[in-house]
Amino acid sequence: MKICVLGLGYIGLPTACLFANANHKVVGVDLNQELVEKLNKKELPFEEKGLADLFARAMSNMVFETEVGDADVFVIAVPTPLDKELKMADLKHVRTAAEMIYPHLSIDNLVITESTVPPGTCDRLLVPILEKSGLKASKEFSLAHCPERAIPGNSIYEMVHNDRIIGGIDSKSTEKAKSVYSSFVKGNLYLTDAITAEFVKLMENTYRDINIALANEFAQIAEECGVNVWAAIALANKHPRVNILKPGPGVGGHCIAIDPWFLTENTTRCRIVSLAREINEGMPNHTLRIVKSMLEDVSNPVIKVLGVAYKGGVEDIRETPALKLIKLAENEGYSVKVHDPYVKTFEYMILGLKEAVKDSDCIVLITDHPEFKELDPKEISYLMRNKNVVVQGIC
Ligand SMILES: NC(=O)c1ccc[n+]([C@@H]2O[C@H](COP(=O)([O-])OP(=O)(O)OC[C@H]3O[C@@H](n4cnc5c(N)ncnc54)[C@H](O)[C@@H]3O)[C@@H](O)[C@H]2O)c1
Helix, strand or coil: CCEECCCCCCCCCHHHHHHHCCCCCEEEEEECCCHHHHCCCCCCCCCCCCCCHHHHHHHCCCCCCCCCCCCCCCEECCCEEECCCCCCEHHHHHHHHHHHHHHHCCCCCCECCCCCCCCCHHHHHHHHHHHHHCCCCCCCCEEEECCCCCCCCHHHHHHHHHEEEECCCHHHHHHHHHHHCCCCCCCCEEEEEEHHHHHHHHHHHHHHHHHHHHHHHHHHHHHHCCHHHHHHHHCCCCCCCCCCCCCCCCCCCCCCCCCCHHHHHCCCHHHHHHHHHHHHHHHHHHHHHHHHCCCCCCCCCCEEECCCCCCCCCCCCCCCHHHHHHHHHHHCCEEEEEECCCCCCCCEEEEEHHHHHHHCCCEECCCCCCCHCCCHHHHHHHCCCCCCCCEECCC
């Protein structure tokens, strides 16, 4: 089959490579011309375990363009950011992608959206745009949602081995999408309808957000009670039906911090969901409160933030709680220095470890990068002006 993948980011590029390695002819389309040129020069835009090898093997079946052409299957993997003011999905990229596809849509084509979207998007937003082709949805073309569950850092393994949910606007669409994914997925393919697939993806991340919020609330209560929350959680998790997650500096990344708002944008029944968001979004403020209590007597305090990626072992800084912490600290008059062994570009200059630690009054560890677990405090503590450490990102 000829498969056109729109959006060549963290999800679209590995997905395109997996299709190409499964012997489909793949056209990767991205509006970012620089990115397309880079990919055509066989250069990768980001690091991901196993991607370089997969990409090299896919090249004979894959080309990159900035415009859509004819294909049998169109896969939409464009960003769906949060409109932060309105707390709802900004679907402009999905809309544009559908507008790019419909002039090339032919009878029996299949359109799949992998982008995370609010419930009802396939039926309410995509069908009317795609029908501008003159073709009727269900009768003349198929449409399905296949949400992505892969985790950055291990996404290629997970794209192949995770179970997937596939939901079409009708059973023919579902079956066609199933056969496309069967070409490389080794996990189970669970079939449903489009709106349920959209809903399931959002429920999964909302579930995780709420459970992280619970762990964060436990951590704050434990602090007030003088209890070591890590020890308490480890003991509570000895219960056969309890699995409390790890508290941390807040929630980042492109999914968990955003998707709960997609679930709730059309409903008033979202008390626990919004409360969880509020707790997790407040964690940088809580971290700063701890830092302030340590540095009460220090004038012109300098803090060093260790790790700005939103999670350990990756360079992804999207929605990272580190950014809010840094901005809050600056508003308090603190100087902030930043070190992260993975992140190359960030709103603040990334310094070397020792340069960042030098003359600082407090190290605030935000990201559980594996390198930090190996750090010997003696190797850097002599560089500090005052020896304080707040560990928010490691168990
Ligand atoms: N990254 C993840 O871990 C993850 C996990 C699960 C689901 N998702 C979802 O997958 C979708 C894609 O996320 P991502 O992380 O790959 O995004 P990304 O920002 O890494 O990449 C998206 C790419 O799409 C391109 N683009 C934008 N509009 C386009 C258009 N109309 N046509 C062609 N290209 C276009 C952008 O230039 C960019 O290169 C989002 O809906 C996201 O919520 C992401």
